Amino acid sequence: MTAELTLGTYRCRDVATAARLATAQGATWVDTAPNYAVGRAEAELATVLAERPAVRVSTKVGFIPENAKRAGIRSGALTSAEAEHGHCLSPGYITWQVTRSGRMLGRTPDLVFLHNPEHALGNADARDxxxxxxxxxxxxxxxxxxxxxxxxxWTGFTRGIFDLPTLLDLATKVGGRQHRFRAVQLPVSVVHLAPVAQALDGRGVLVDAQAAGIQVFASAPLHGGEIPDMIRPELATLIRPGSTTAQAALAVTASAPGVNRVLLSTGNTEHWAQAAEAVDGPPLSPDVLRRVVDVLGT
Structure with missing residues (x-):
């Protein structure tokens, strides 16, 4: 497959251990955020990134970690009301948090995501x-x-708050043709099959991203671990004979057109090895993906 297995630290209890495990198994990218691991994720990653300077890292800005609220208010980057709300996309806060993230990580991140902008923006004010x-x-x-x-x-594309052409148009207006908008992250799984179904019909965010050369990070491919119970053994066999239910689910995500990275949160060596086997295998055919959509719906 063309998709790569990437460590996502959202559900990792011990971020440093998970990062060492994943990178030792060949992972080249770690995705995190200031609010993960109760605000400790970036700091816990710093030592691992120093040990493995070739590993790339993405972080986010939007949610305000509890351990940063007072400092943000003191610096003038946040108002008390913004800190209380817990999510902010004001230019001042973005500037402050990106600087803080670099300090916490011990290096410049390779990519910064706006984190769930739908929490701060409604349809009416999304563009501005x-x-x-x-x-x-x-x-x-x-x-x-x-x-x-x-x-x-999580829901910006599905709720119609924005689409990829809109994001690209805004990035071009801001930065010209040399803008640095280069990636989207969204849930793609057998629970969130709408992007896959749309792509099979030649439309939607995955197709738009592929056409524009935008990286797609597929989040929650196992939906917090609920998917193995959702996929019956006969469906797993249809997807890929001999696979576990979790591997079958991951194969669907990794085979989705346009997906570049599959984010997996685990600190378990066996789970990572099984996931890597699933993602490294041959992609599922469009016919198999359509049958999965037909069985599970969107």
Missing amino acids: GLYQAFAALEAACDQHGIPEYGVST
């Missing part, structure tokens, strides 16, 4: 809010040498 956030991220890229930024969303 995203424009201002993209402008802040372009400036942060210039200031810190960050190569790329993107949007990580």
Whole structure:
């Protein structure tokens, strides 16, 4: 498959151990956020990244970790109301948090995502809010040498708050043709099959991303571990004979057109090895993907 297995630290209890395990097994990218692991994820990754300088890392800005609220208010990056809300995409906060993330990680991140912008933006003000956030991220890229930024969303695409052409249009307005908007992160799984179904019909965010050369990070491929119970053995056999139910689910995500990285949160060596086997295998055919959509729906 063309998709790569990538460590996502959202559900990792021991981020450093999980990162060492994943990178020892060949993972080249780690995805994190300031609010993961109760605000400790970036700091826990710093030692691992220092040990493995070739490993790339993405982080996020949006959710405000509890351990950063007071400092953010003191610096003027946050108002008390914004800190209480727990999510902010103001240019001042983006600038402050990106700088803080670099300090916590001990290095410049390779990619910064706007984290679930739908928490701060409604349909009516999405364009203006995203424009201002993209402008802040372009400036942060210039200031810190960050190569790329993107949007990580749970429901932004499915709720119609934005689509990829809109994001690309805003990025071009902000940064010109040389803008640094280069990635999206969204759930793609047998629970979240709508992007896959759309792609099989030649439309939707995955097709748009592939056409524009935008990286797609597929989050929650096992939906917090619920998927193995959802896929019956006969469906797993249909997807890929001899696979476990978890491997079958991961094969669906990794075979989705346009997906570049599959984010897996685990600190278990056996789970990582099984996932790597599933993702490294040959891609499922469009016919198999269509049958999965027919069985499970969207």
